[in-house]
Amino acid sequence: MNFLKHHPFAVAAAACALLLASSWLMKDYFIFEMQMVLVLAIAILGLNLLTGLSGQVSLGHGAFFAVGAYAYAILTEVVRLHYAAAIPAAGLACFVFGILVGFPALRLDGHRLALATFALALAIPQLLRHKSISEWTGGVQGLVVSKPPAPASLESLGLSPERWLFAISIAVALAMFLIAYNLSRGAVGRVLVAIRDQPIAAGAMGINLAHYKTMIFGVSAAYTGIAGALGALAVGFVAPDSFPAFLSVTLLVGVVIGGLGSVGAAIAGALFVQFVPEIATRLSQSAPWAIYGACLIAFMYFLPHGLAGIVRKK
Amino acid sequence: MEALLHQLSAGIVNGSIYASVGLALVMIDMATHHINFAQGEMATFSTFCAWKLLVMGVPYWTTFLVVVVLSFVAGVAIQRLVLRRFEKAPVLNNVVVFVGLLVIFNATGGLFFGHELKQFPSPFEPITWLSTRFLTAHGSGSILVMLGMLALVFSFFKFSRVGLAMRASAYNPDSAALVGIKVSWMLALGWGLAAAVGAVAGLMIAPVVFLDAGMMGGVLLYGFAAALLGGLHNPWGAVVGGFIVGIVENLLGAYVTGTDLKLTVALILIVLTLTLMPQGLFGKTIAKRV
Numbered sequence: 001m002n003f004l005k006h007h008p009f010a011v012a013a014a015a016c017a018l019l020l021a022s023s024w025l026m027k028d029y030f031i032f033e034m035q036m037v038l039v040l041a042i043a044i045l046g047l048n049l050l051t052g053l054s055g056q057v058s059l060g061h062g063a064f065f066a067v068g069a070y071a072y073a074i075l076t077e078v079v080r081l082h083y084a085a086a087i088p089a090a091g092l093a094c095f096v097f098g099i100l101v102g103f104p105a106l107r108l109d110g111h112r113l114a115l116a117t118f119a120l121a122l123a124i125p126q127l128l129r130h131k132s133i134s135e136w137t138g139g140v141q142g143l144v145v146s147k148p149p150a151p152a153s154l155e156s157l158g159l160s161p162e163r164w165l166f167a168i169s170i171a172v173a174l175a176m177f178l179i180a181y182n183l184s185r186g187a188v189g190r191v192l193v194a195i196r197d198q199p200i201a202a203g204a205m206g207i208n209l210a211h212y213k214t215m216i217f218g219v220s221a222a223y224t225g226i227a228g229a230l231g232a233l234a235v236g237f238v239a240p241d242s243f244p245a246f247l248s249v250t251l252l253v254g255v256v257i258g259g260l261g262s263v264g265a266a267i268a269g270a271l272f273v274q275f276v277p278e279i280a281t282r283l284s285q286s287a288p289w290a291i292y293g294a295c296l297i298a299f300m301y302f303l304p305h306g307l308a309g310i311v312r313k314k
Numbered sequence: 315m316e317a318l319l320h321q322l323s324a325g326i327v328n329g330s331i332y333a334s335v336g337l338a339l340v341m342i343d344m345a346t347h348h349i350n351f352a353q354g355e356m357a358t359f360s361t362f363c364a365w366k367l368l369v370m371g372v373p374y375w376t377t378f379l380v381v382v383v384l385s386f387v388a389g390v391a392i393q394r395l396v397l398r399r400f401e402k403a404p405v406l407n408n409v410v411v412f413v414g415l416l417v418i419f420n421a422t423g424g425l426f427f428g429h430e431l432k433q434f435p436s437p438f439e440p441i442t443w444l445s446t447r448f449l450t451a452h453g454s455g456s457i458l459v460m461l462g463m464l465a466l467v468f469s470f471f472k473f474s475r476v477g478l479a480m481r482a483s484a485y486n487p488d489s490a491a492l493v494g495i496k497v498s499w500m501l502a503l504g505w506g507l508a509a510a511v512g513a514v515a516g517l518m519i520a521p522v523v524f525l526d527a528g529m530m531g532g533v534l535l536y537g538f539a540a541a542l543l544g545g546l547h548n549p550w551g552a553v554v555g556g557f558i559v560g561i562v563e564n565l566l567g568a569y570v571t572g573t574d575l576k577l578t579v580a581l582i583l584i585v586l587t588l589t590l591m592p593q594g595l596f597g598k599t600i601a602k603r604v
Contacts, residue, residue, distance in 0.1 A: 293417035
């Protein structure tokens with residue numbers, strides 16, 4: 001246990017290598033599911049930075065996910081940019097979008113911010129469907145996204161496009177978690193926690209609240225945007241109906257179930273969000289979401305600090 | 315000119331519904347300091363129950379009464395059974411609980427009543443003298459019902475002892491408890507009232523947009539825009555805000571953006587209100603001593 005505490009990234013890197021190696025044993029559908037877990041984990045991590053660390057509740061991160069996915073699709077299919085450049089570019093586009101959203105968000109807190117961002121999540125599918133931009137976005141049908149093949153030298157090892165994508169996702173996830181871990185443990189992390197817990201005192205100490213709050217909105221959006229781009233690659237297409245308001249709700253649920261403010265908890269949250277609806281469907285064909293809702297309330301009642309709370313108490 | 319008056323009247327009809335939903339949101343917000351995300355889905359569920367009763371042959375106004383009373387009871391029950399434990403919990407936990415309720419109502423609505431679009435009858439269509447040049451019979455009836463309900467709620471709060479007790483609990487829960495008011499039951503009462511108001515709004519809007527599980531999603535958003543526009547601490551501001559939102563939505567939809575961007579209009583309205591007028595039209599800017 002001590003080794004884990006002192007060398008978390010050695011352990012994480014080893015786990016990632018093991019995960020990649022085991023993909024040769026997995027069926028394609030399971031690789032897809034694990035892929036989506038990674039995608040959701042990055043998105044949930046982004047939301048956790050915003051909500052857990054700096055205290056701004058967002059029920060609209062599905063919008064950033066959608067913008068990242070569409071930005072990637074447009075950059076690779078319409079502008080024909082190389083995929084290695086398109087993923088960070090999608091993140092950058094979402095960073096800018098996030099800062100723009102962060103400005104009006106400065107005026108709100110708690111439930112009101114949640115409802116305002118929910119408005120964003122509801123409006124995005126409508127906007128994406130609109131005729132005026134459909135020559136870029138493909139309108140109602142959306143755009144098809146093709147998976148890039150592995151470089152020729154690695155392809156001979158058996159790295160199919162699915163496994164290559166899986167490898168890229170693992171690498172990206174590892175990098176993003178490393179950045180988030182350092183962010184939350186460093187000076188910026190402390191500033192954000194101060195802003196969350198005692199905003200007036202933080203302002204009195206000279207912290208520029210507006211600057212940090214909008215910046216973290218941008219960073220959080222960039223994380224979710226990159227997750228969206230990877231998600232688009234995994235699924236193979238982007239369409240307005242792929243990003244309903246419920247996606248934003250799902251991401252927030254992942255954050256709270258995993259545990260607020262804990263970087264590692266994003267993976268637990270992603271696993272919950274990906275697999276519990278499937279389990280619920282197996283339990284009840286007709287109303288799986290009712291079971292999902294009951295699960296949420298039960299979790300809040302029994303584990304108010306999320307899954308990370310179990311670990312922390314020890 | 316005639317087309318403009320048509321749009322204005324349609325705006326007033328929709329506005330009365332947004333006003334009610336906005337009022338329900340503000341009532342719960344003032345009492346519990348939480349915004350009820352599940353408001354729309356609860357109203358839809360009540361409307362589904364009403365549909366079932368109508369299909370079974372119960373006359374309309376009996377159904378109306380039964381559903382409103384049942385919604386009130388259900389609202390009280392939800393607060394007592396589910397929400398009371400989370401009163402002291404952090405904001406996010408409450409948001410997740412509301413999301414859970416939203417999902418449960420949405421799913422059970424589909425489970426018990428089916429997923430197809432249903433037509434919902436209007437009680438006002440046969441009353442021909444209600445139909446004017448610019449309003450359908452249902453439109454006029456809807457406005458009358460909404461105004462009547464708002465008047466009832468207003469007089470309840472202003473003239474009755476229980477209403478006074480509720481206002482006291484929202485304004486200063488500690489002092490109210492010291493005077494002997496059961497604050498927790500006042501919260502439950504607030505929830506019951508909001509559920510009943512939502513049910514009426516659902517019943518009025520269902521004949522216009524067909525009844526299905528997603529009926530109130532957009533309406534909830536407009537209700538929130540209305541509440542924000544009026545200032546979140548002012549119930550009557552929410553009512554005025556509702557009418558403004560309804561009129562603006564219809565005018566913009568007809569002359570500027572077309573009907574497929576309605577939710578975006580709501581979003582822009584919310585963002586503009588927040589950035590330019592965060593206290594709303596009628597709210598007070600509260601300056602706190604730090």
